[in-house]
Amino acid sequence: MRIAMFSVQRYERVLLDEANLHHGHDLVSFDTLLGPETVSLAAGFPAVSVFVNDIVDANVLKHLAGGGTKLVATRSTGFNQIDLQAAGQLGVKVVRVTDYSPNSVAEFAVGLLLALNRKIPRAYNRTREGNFSLDGLMGFDLANRTVAVIGTGKIGRIFARIMAGFGCNLIGFDVHRSPEFEEIGGRYVDASGIEDADVISLHCPLTPDTYHLVNAQTLARTKKGALLINTSRGGLVDTEAAIEALKSGQLGGIAIDVYEQEAGLFFRDLSSTVIPDDVIQRLVSLPNVIVTGHQAFLTREALSTILETTLASISDFAAGRPLMNEIKP
Structure with a gap:
């Protein structure tokens, strides 16, 4: 089957070709959104593959369907970029990657936490300039600290297990309770429990209910000086409110791998341009902030699984087999 692959990055191409060896699809890759x-x-492609920042709204879907596209395959677990209602009305099926290495994101979240707490980026930059002063580099022991895990699905549970290994106290927030989370010592609390957290890590999907889950009101209830980690979806955090909380000292620091307006920024080299997004510019200018460019998933294991799952779903569609990873409106 001919597939238009959008947002294909250079690091994907070799693994994509490897995954396609036993599927034999005709892949046409575009690095554009x-x-x-x-x-x-x-136009003319029966299947289209997209990524997290592609725009697959009703208007785009109408054009896709008009051009003969019958399947949209997102190379991600999240699918908030796709208008599922419009796809259903147009007869376009949508598939996603329901499972890939959850260790990749969970381990990266731990790395962000350690880097933020112990000021590792600042120390690294200092020593490269010959500055070996320790002023301003003090962090805190994670042992016996309280870590709030917002979303205790696969990634959240692995993150929690690692934090338990550090000797942290775990509290969880989720509409579905996980026995596995409780078995490793986690306890579920209501919204007021956020006041006890020294670290807050987000591992939930972006839905209308979770949009700006972290906002001025929730930040006002957090423990003063708490650290916020987000490796899930940018829209979970009201960035403007987070900046104000950082300026007031209510938040002790924030490390994010996702950003609510990342579509025009991430996965591109903008180092020689003037970035017009004042919010991200203000955010990265603060010393207690770490921003990475949506790379938490980027391990060989995770990416190989993502690409293999995507191509396998397309092969099932081409053969008329049931779509195990279909997302229905």
């Missing part, structure tokens, strides 16, 4: 301006590139 799918959106209203680029949807014409997909």
Whole structure:
């Protein structure tokens, strides 16, 4: 099957070719985002593959369907970039990657926490300039600290297990309780329990209910000086409110791998341009902030699984087999 692959990065191409060896699809890769301006590139392709920052709204889906596209395969677990209602009305099926190495994201979240707490990026930059002073580099022991895990699915549980290994106290927030989370010592609390957390780590999907889950009101209830980690979805955090909390000292620091307006920024080299997004510019200027470019998933194991699962779903569609990873409206 001919597949238009959007948002394909250079690091994906070798693994993509490897995964396609036993599927034999005709892959046409574009490094550009799918959106209203680029949807014409997909004309004549029965299947389109997208990533997290592609725009697959009702307008784009209408053009895709008009051009003969019958399947949209997102190379991600999240699918908030796709209008599922519109896809259903147009007869376009949607599949996703329901499972890949959850260790990749969980381990990266731990890395962000350690780097933020112990000021590792600041220390690294100092020593490269010959400054070996320790002023301003003090962190705190994670042992016996309280870590709030927002979302105790696969990734959240692995993150919690690692934190338990550090000797942390675990509290969880989720509409579905996990016996595994409780078995490793976690306890579920209501919203007021956030006041006890020294560290807050987000591991939940972005839905209308979780949009700006972290906002001015929730930040006002957190323990003063708490650290916030987000490796899930940028829209979970009201970035403006987080900046104000950082300026007031209510938040002790924030480390994010996702950003609510990342679509025009991430996965691109903008080092020689003037970035017009004042919010991200203010955020990265603060000394107690770490921003990475949506790389938590980026391990060989995770990416190989993502690509293999995506191509396997397309092969099932081409053969008329049931779509195990279909997302229905």
